[in-house]
Amino acid sequence: MNKKDIILAGVGGQGILSIAATIGYAAVQSGLYLKQAEVHGMSQRGGDVQSHLRISEKEIASDLIPEGKADMIISVEPMESLRYLPFLDPEGWLITNSKPFINIPNYPEEKSVVQEIKKISNHVILDAETIAKDLGSAKVANMVILGAAIPFLGLDFEKFEEAIKFIFGKKGEDLVNININALKAGREITDDKIKKQMQ
Amino acid sequence: MQKQLLLGDEAIAQGGIDAGMSGIYAYPGTPSTEITEYVKASKEAREKGISANWASNEKTAAEASLGMSYAGKRTMVCMKHVGLNVAADPFINSAITGANGGMIYVVADDPSMHSSQNEQDSRFFGKFAMIPVLEPSSQQEAYDMVHYGFELSEKFEIPVMMRLTTRLAHSRAGVERKEPKKQNDYKIPENLKQFILLPAIARQSYKKLLKAQDAFSGESHSSPYNSYTDGKDKSLGIIACGLAYNYLYENYPDRNIPYPVIKIGQYPLPYKLIDKIYEECDEILVLEDGYPIVEELLKGFLNKGKKIHGRLDGYIPRDGELNPNIVGEALGFKKTRGNDIPSIVAKRPPSLCKGCPHIDSFLGLNEALEPYGKGRVFSDIGCYTLGALPPYNAINTCVDMGASITMAKGAADAGMFPAIAVIGDSTFTHSGITGLLDAVNDKSSITVVILDNYTTGMTGGQPSAAYERIENICKGVGVEEEHIRVLKPLKKHHEENTAAFKEELAYKGVSVIIAKRECIQTLNKRMREKFKEKKK
Numbered sequence: 001m002n003k004k005d006i007i008l009a010g011v012g013g014q015g016i017l018s019i020a021a022t023i024g025y026a027a028v029q030s031g032l033y034l035k036q037a038e039v040h041g042m043s044q045r046g047g048d049v050q051s052h053l054r055i056s057e058k059e060i061a062s063d064l065i066p067e068g069k070a071d072m073i074i075s076v077e078p079m080e081s082l083r084y085l086p087f088l089d090p091e092g093w094l095i096t097n098s099k100p101f102i103n104i105p106n107y108p109e110e111k112s113v114v115q116e117i118k119k120i121s122n123h124v125i126l127d128a129e130t131i132a133k134d135l136g137s138a139k140v141a142n143m144v145i146l147g148a149a150i151p152f153l154g155l156d157f158e159k160f161e162e163a164i165k166f167i168f169g170k171k172g173e174d175l176v177n178i179n180i181n182a183l184k185a186g187r188e189i190t191d192d193k194i195k196k197q198m199q
Numbered sequence: 200m201q202k203q204l205l206l207g208d209e210a211i212a213q214g215g216i217d218a219g220m221s222g223i224y225a226y227p228g229t230p231s232t233e234i235t236e237y238v239k240a241s242k243e244a245r246e247k248g249i250s251a252n253w254a255s256n257e258k259t260a261a262e263a264s265l266g267m268s269y270a271g272k273r274t275m276v277c278m279k280h281v282g283l284n285v286a287a288d289p290f291i292n293s294a295i296t297g298a299n300g301g302m303i304y305v306v307a308d309d310p311s312m313h314s315s316q317n318e319q320d321s322r323f324f325g326k327f328a329m330i331p332v333l334e335p336s337s338q339q340e341a342y343d344m345v346h347y348g349f350e351l352s353e354k355f356e357i358p359v360m361m362r363l364t365t366r367l368a369h370s371r372a373g374v375e376r377k378e379p380k381k382q383n384d385y386k387i388p389e390n391l392k393q394f395i396l397l398p399a400i401a402r403q404s405y406k407k408l409l410k411a412q413d414a415f416s417g418e419s420h421s422s423p424y425n426s427y428t429d430g431k432d433k434s435l436g437i438i439a440c441g442l443a444y445n446y447l448y449e450n451y452p453d454r455n456i457p458y459p460v461i462k463i464g465q466y467p468l469p470y471k472l473i474d475k476i477y478e479e480c481d482e483i484l485v486l487e488d489g490y491p492i493v494e495e496l497l498k499g500f501l502n503k504g505k506k507i508h509g510r511l512d513g514y515i516p517r518d519g520e521l522n523p524n525i526v527g528e529a530l531g532f533k534k535t536r537g538n539d540i541p542s543i544v545a546k547r548p549p550s551l552c553k554g555c556p557h558i559d560s561f562l563g564l565n566e567a568l569e570p571y572g573k574g575r576v577f578s579d580i581g582c583y584t585l586g587a588l589p590p591y592n593a594i595n596t597c598v599d600m601g602a603s604i605t606m607a608k609g610a611a612d613a614g615m616f617p618a619i620a621v622i623g624d625s626t627f628t629h630s631g632i633t634g635l636l637d638a639v640n641d642k643s644s645i646t647v648v649i650l651d652n653y654t655t656g657m658t659g660g661q662p663s664a665a666y667e668r669i670e671n672i673c674k675g676v677g678v679e680e681e682h683i684r685v686l687k688p689l690k691k692h693h694e695e696n697t698a699a700f701k702e703e704l705a706y707k708g709v710s711v712i713i714a715k716r717e718c719i720q721t722l723n724k725r726m727r728e729k730f731k732e733k734k735k
Contacts, residue, residue, distance in 0.1 A: 011547065024204060028373070034204065037370040041229030041314030041657070045585065047549035052370075062449035063370035063442075066523040068535035079545070085538040092537075103550065108543040116541040 001032075001154035003056035005065040007084045009075035011101045012044040016076055018167075019146045020051050025163035026155050027055040037063045046103050048080055074149045076142055077101045078113045078125070085120070094123040095149045095190070097141065124148050126189050132182060140182035147186020151194065157187070202373030207363055210338040210374045211277075211305055212237035214345030215249075219380035221272035221300070222250035224260035226629065227658035228279030229314035230368035231307035235277055236659075247382070253655075255664045256600070256629040257282035261289040261304070268302040268358070269394055271386030273349050277305040280321050285600065285630070287324070293358050294328040295404045296394045300383050301349030302358040307368045310489055310520035314365075314657075316580070316597065318518065320489035325360040325466060329408055331415050332360045332466040333424065334441035338372040340424065340464065346377060351418065355411060364488045364520065367442055416467050424464025427472050432457040436480030438473070439463065440493060442521070443486035449523040450532055468493065477505065484529060485509035488521045550585060556716035557583045557650055559688035559696070561593040564619070564648060567700035575615055579603040579631075581623035582656040582718075594621055601630025607645045608638045617704040620647045625655040628664040632672060638709050639677040646703050647711045649673075650688075652718035660721040673711045682710035689716065 006023070010016040020036055027034050037052040052065045067086050072093040075081030081096035088094065096117060100110055117125050126148055128141035135144075143164075150157060164179045205213060212234045215223060225235040238244045238251040250267075254260035257278040264276035278286060283306050290304060306324070309315040325332035333348055335341040344361060352359045392400055419425055437456070439447045440463040448454060459480060461472050477483060477497070482505055485494040494509035508514040514529045515521070524535065551558050561583075568575070578584060578594035579602060586593040596606060603620040611618040622631050627649050638645050651669055655661040665672055673683050684703060686696045696714075703710040 012549065024371070028202075028204060033373070035370060035372045037366055038206070039313070040233070040369050040659075045549040045552060045582065045657075046547075048547040060372075061445045061454075062523045063366050063372075063445065064522050066449060066527065066535055068537040070537075079543075080547075082541050082544050085540055086536045088537045090537065104545055104547055106545045108545060112543050116543060120538075 001057065003054070003058070004072070004153055005070045006053040006055075007065065007070045007073045007087050008051040008053055009073060009080040009084055010049055010077050011080060011103065012047050012049045014076045014101065015142055016049065016051055019074060019076075019142050020053050021167060022143070022146060022160060022163045023053060023055070023153065025166055026159035029159050029162060030155050032057060033060050035060045035063050048083060050084060072149060072152055074145060076128070076145055078110075078117060079108065082113070082116055088120075092122065093149075093152050094120045095145060095152075096123070096125055097128045097145055098125050099127060099129045124190050124193055126186065128186070131185050135178055135181050135185060137178055140179055143179045143182035144186040147183035148190045150183065150187050151190045157183075202375050204371050205338055205342070205374045206233055206369060206371050207335070207338050207341045207367035208233035208307070208369070209237045210342040211345055211361070211363075212241070213374070213376065214342040215275050216241060216244050216247065217377055217379045218346040218349050219273050219382045220249060220275055220345075220349070221382045222252070222264070222267045223275045223277065224252050224254050224264045225277040226254050226257045226260055226282060227655050227661045228257075228282050228307075229658055230309055230365040231277045231279045231282070231305065232658045232661070233368070234305060236661075253661055253664070257286035258289060261286040261293070264302060265289055265293050265296070265298075265358075268298045268300045269388060270300065272300040272383050273302075274300060275303045275305055275345075278307075279315065280306055280308040280319050281315060281317065281599065282306070283321055283324055290324065291328050292396060294330045295396060295401060295408055297356040297404070297408075298352050298358045299356065299386070299388045299393070301352035303345065303348045303352065304358060304360045306360060306362050308362060308364045308489055310364055316599070318489070320492060321360065321362045322466060322489065322492050325362065326492070328360075329412060330357055330360055331355075331418065332362055334362050334464055334466070335367060336441050336444045336462070336464060338367070338370070338374050341367065342374045342376070344424070344464075346380075347423075355414065357408075357411065362441070364442055366488075366520065412467070416470060419465045419467055419469040420471060422465040422469070424462075425469045425472060426462045427475065428456070428460045428462070430456055430458040430460065433459065433479055434481045436476040436483050437461070438476065438483060438485045438493060440487040442488045443526065446521050446523045446526040447486060450527045450530055463493070468496070473497070482506040482508060484514065486515070486521065486526055486529070548588060550588065551582065552719050554719040555582070556652055556688045556714065556719070557586060558591075559690055559693065559716075560648065560650055560714040561586045561591045563688070563693060563696040563700050564621070565591065565593055566697045567704055568619070571617060571704070575610070575617065576619045576621055577603045577607040577610065578621040579623065579626045581626050581650075583621060583623055583650050586621070600626055601634055604631050604634035604638065604645070604647055607647070608634065608641070608643045611643045611645045612641070616644055616707070618645045619704070620645060622647065622649055623656070624649060624651040624653065624665070624669055625663045627669065628672075632676060635673065635678070635709070635711075636676050642708060644707045645709055646706070647709070649711060649713045651713050651715045652721075654718045654721045656718045656720065660718065660724065669713055673713075678709050678711050682706055682708065683713070684711070685713045685715055687716055688714045
């Protein structure tokens with residue numbers, strides 16, 4: 001792993017910062033440098049929000065990822081995943097939730113959003129809410145999406161387990177386990193997809 | 200010591216805690232809010248007895264901070280860039296009184312106006328006041344500069360400004376802490392006239408400030424935050440200020456820049472370094488995240504010297520924050536942009552939250568205003584400014600903190616009736632009360648709607664300065680009691696609330712409608728915490 005530049009995308013209030021915190025902890029525990037630019041203030045009121053998360057073996061210069069250099073976009077909302085395509089490297093991956101968050105009157109047709117996502121050759125689209133509900137809590141949908149991104153992050157899965165234990169440990173073992181199971185469920189989806197592509 | 204992951208804002212706060220700061224004062228404002236929040240939440244700060252305060256506005260915050268400096272203690276006052284306009288009076292004058300205990304004005308600018316009404320560059324204010332300005336390029340520098348800034352402030356007995364921009368304020372990175380310092384002992388100024396700006400004394404103090412300018416320049420020269428790095432290719436010399444330095448380096452993955460580079464982290468500008476790069480290079484490129492202040496200085500009015508590139512000649516866009524791509528293109532690198540955004544992607548502007556009390560207030564006001572027509576609602580700075588957007592289209596102005604009441608007064612004096620001001624509770628106590636007093640004294644016919652959600656909402660729910668005292672303040676200012684109406688903005692009260700709006704709009708005189716209901720965000724947060732408590 002040399003460097004990973006990640007755009008995290010979603011709508012204000014959807015909690016993309018919990019994904020950032022988990023990756024951040026895992027990266028720092030792996031001895032990597034990190035910079036993470038967040039959005040605070042007005043946009044948090046239901047507007048589009050993004051976070052630039054950069055991890056690297058070498059010291060990082062810019063807090064912002066240059067256009068066309070992001071190794072992946074991780075999005076908790078399908079239309080929002082498309083907003084940051086100018087940042088995605090042609091070889092990069094787009095990992096997104098399929099469940100739309102509709103708080104504007106002119107939200108595009110869901111079908112056309114999915115079509116645009118499928119135009120990106122490296123993409124993983126998953127219904128994180130349904131998977132999370134099956135695991136017992138819709139709240140862990142974010143961790144399902146993060147799980148689906150783990151195979152591309154170049155960090156050991158154990159580091160993510162440690163991060164979950166660190167972040168949720170105080171809130172009890174059940175919550176830790178359900179979050180870890182969410183990571184695993186997401187990871188499986190991507191592993192299957194990669195296997196199929198190899199065949 | 201292990202590195203701690205901190206936002207730029209948090210690094211400044213931790214810097215203060217470790218550098219022997221005794222007190223911090225602020226009014227919340229994006230992107231500066233997290234500095235004071237961090238100190239307020241810090242167990243360490245509490246144990247050290249550090250006084251952490253939300254003030255009514257930036258002016259009162261700055262003056263309290265100056266008072267703490269007078270008493271010999273290290274202190275910090277934090278604000279967003281437009282907050283410095285409010286605090287400009289103490290800011291400029293404290294440069295003339297000077298400091299006793301170390302004092303830092305931390306000002307967070309917001310280029311690109313992510314959450315602000317303009318993108319003014321506070322370095323101009325620093326130059327205006329003629330005090331040293333520090334501009335960090337990283338979270339680590341932000342932390343270190345607090346220690347350095349307090350020492351600089353005490354060495355020259357002068358307040359120091361620290362200027363940062365949104366990207367650094369709200370970006371996280373590893374920060375290594377220093378050995379904590381003890382706080383200063385209480386000690387009043389040796390010269391008891393130092394802080395008296397009577398003309399005869401002020402003239403002397405001002406001369407002292409003017410004389411200190413050379414010393415400030417000298418400090419900039421030896422500063423660890425200003426540096427010169429040589430490069431073989433002298434066709435271009437680069438001056439990179441603050442965060443711009445990072446964007447420059449991002450464009451050279453091997454970190455080898457062929458041109459000479461000056462990194463600027465402390466002002467006034469280091470004259471000798473600038474002279475050196477100007478003499479040895481054919482052209483100069485200036486990179487600064489804000490207004491072209493350095494570029495303009497170098498160019499001069501006649502611009503007859505070497506070519507100076509930057510925002511003024513189109514090498515870099517005239518407005519907006521910098522990023523690695525803008526800097527890359529100014530250096531002649533190819534665009535790296537990926538795919539375009541598909542045309543189906545719709546804009547998603549911020550909006551009032553579901554269940555927000557302001558929604559019910561706007562619906563009532565809009566209905567009451569129907570007979571009078573549009574264009575008569577003066578509003579202010581806060582979540583309710585979002586009432587300007589569809590479907591409400593409820594307000595017509597947003598200028599600066601408190602301007603709703605005073606602008607409505609001016610329009611009423613010009614013949615507008617009814618003229619309405621819509622202002623939040625926290626903005627009212629920040630800068631609205633004096634305007635209301637003006638309206639009462641002049642018997643101007645305005646209706647002031649105070650949207651009282653018990654909090655400073657937009658910045659994340661800091662306490663409101665006059666919680667449960669808004670009615671009494673209005674009474675005290677002299678608004679007639681029968682024209683102070685208190686409503687609860689709820690859907691089920693829509694009819695009666697609209698009727699109250701109609702009655703007060705028709706009143707010829709000053710009327711106040713206080714729409715009281717807790718912010719839905721702070722309410723939810725409170726309920727979650729209550730639930731957690733119960734579980735324990």
